Amino acid sequence: MPRKVTHALRSDARDNRDRLLDTARALFSVEGLTVPMREVARRAGVGPATLYRHFPTKEALVTAAFEDQLRACRDIIDEACADPDPWRGLCQVIERICVLHAQDRGFTEAFLSAYPRAFTAAVGHGHMLEAIADLAGRAKRTGRLRPDFVPDDLVLMLLANKGLQTASPTARPAASRRFAAYVIQALTHGPHNTPLPPPARLATPEPGRGRARGREDRA
The missing domain is CATH 1.10.357.10 (Tetracycline Repressor, domain 2)
Known part of the structure; x- marks a missing residue:
């Protein structure tokens, strides 16, 4: 040819x-x-x-x-983990990821659990989750993060933050930053904390969902 x-x-x-x-x-x-x-x-x-x-x-x-958004997430987490103050780093993760996810409904759905194997292979989705767990552990040891925090609480945060996608595109970033500020205040360890209900596993795909998706993929 x-x-x-x-x-x-x-x-x-x-x-x-x-x-x-x-x-x-x-x-x-x-x-x-x-x-x-x-x-x-x-x-x-x-x-x-x-x-x-x-x-x-x-x-x-x-x-x-969503490769670019995943890479942006990884960069946010890597920068936060490199911060000598782990509590400040965790707060930065919450603030920046909330804004990133509020802008894109599809990315939020994909990131949370739609295609976990693909995202893990793509740009280290599993590494990101492990890094956040390590960062949270270090933040607890500073006494700033409430001791009953678990990584699935970040999934809960993203699920709630997803509701902001119904707002106008111009309002989402400001609304997301305000929501993140509320989350950070709730996670701050102090005398006002009261015991939380048991944590819920929110990021695990439903049993059999992967098999069903094989049929949906060609829809």
Whole structure:
């Protein structure tokens, strides 16, 4: 095949992939992850075969679509862990991640539990959770973080923060920062603390959900 033709085909393939990712990000951000794959292809102006050639499953599409946000999350956590004051670092995680998640419904759904295996493999999702747990442990030892805090409380925070996505895009960052300030005050250890109910496991996928998703991925 002539070199110019080969280059044109590769360029077309890159353009199609970029257009699919841009379309997926826009749809997931507003409508969540329930958007069918064929709708992503239709909005991007390509056929379903082109979509599946680049992204065989919805898991692959979601992982690629949110790679930048995942990397931003990892950077936030890495910077916080490097802070010599672990309580200040944990507060920075809460403030910055709340704002990041308030802006994108699809990313919040994906991050919480929709595709845990893909996110773990993509940019160290498991590492991020372990790093937060270690940071929280160090913050407890300073006496600033209430001793009954558990990492799943951050999942609870993100679930509550997700409700801000119903507000106007311009209001979300300010509302999210205010919400984060309330969370930080609630987590601060002091004489006003009262015992909390037992923690709930919130980030574990439902049994059998992965098998069902295999059928949904090609919807």
